[in-house]
Amino acid sequence: MSWVDLRLMRSRTPVGDLAVSFGVPLLDAYLEFLAVRSRPNTVAAVAYDLKVFFTVVGKPPAEVAAGDVFAFITAQYTGGAAERLQTVAGDRVGVSARTVRRRLSSISGLFAFLHARGDVAGNPVPRGLPTRRERQRPRQGVPLVRTPRTLPRILQPGQVDALLAALRTWRDRAMVEAMVLGGLRRCEVLGLRLGDVQVAPRRLFIACAVGVMNPRR
Structure with a gap:
């Protein structure tokens, strides 16, 4: 068989759930193992990741190296070859870093399963790139794929108004307004006590994290 032309077949179980297979015993055994512990959509996503990998690599599992x-x-x-591509940043062609990390996780899971069964000599997916401190901390290393850190999306004024209008109690409204107007964290709002609220001067005393010089602000 040609691993470049690996075919992913979809069907339905007797109860109507999505089922996927390749017609390749090694891969189908892993998908069956995964189906016992994961949702059908998760299994389908892993199967597609494996299809992409073997389509690009073009080798059977026993011949795949790092x-x-x-x-x-x-x-x-x-x-890559036979890959459905999407633009991720500007004019750059390829998939996002999160997609690559997910696919590496799917590939690593397959080879861990095959290695446990004795079908392959080891897992070709490295834990990370080695560093100078590898001898002291052998399990640490530079990640194979770095996922960019993004800032949380800020609510627009109209969205804030809609959120406040949907709240049913004054307590919920006070909690949300404390976060929106006062910049309080969720844990700080949940830690508020009645004694921390000063109604007349319209002040709140917030308990800060352990180790902060001023434990209240």
């Missing part, structure tokens, strides 16, 4: 995994990562960012 170099093939690195080549796969590069292909995901630059546009």
Whole structure:
């Protein structure tokens, strides 16, 4: 068989759930194992990730090495063979870092399963790139794929008004307004006590984290 032309087949179980298979015993055994502990959509997503990987690599599991995994990562960012691509930043062609990390997780799960069964010699997906401190901390290393950190999205004024209008009690409204207008964190609002509220001067005393010089503000 040709691993480049790996075919993903979809069907329905007797109860109507989505079922996927490749017609390849090694891969189907893992999907069956995964189906016992995961939702059908999760299994389908993992199956598609595996299809993308073997389509790009073009090798059976027993022949896949770490170099093939690195080549796969590069292909995901630059546009690999037979891959459905999407633009992620500007004119760059490829999939997002989160998608690459998810696919590596799916691939690593497959090889961990096959290694436990004795079908392959080891897992070709490295834990991370080695560093100078690898001897002291062998499990630590630079992640294979760095996921960009994004700031939380700020609610627009109209969204805040709609949120406040949907609240049913004055307590809920006070909690939300304390976060929106006072910049309080969720844990700070949940930690408020009646003695922390001063109605006349319209003040709140907030208990700060342990170790802060001023425990109240």
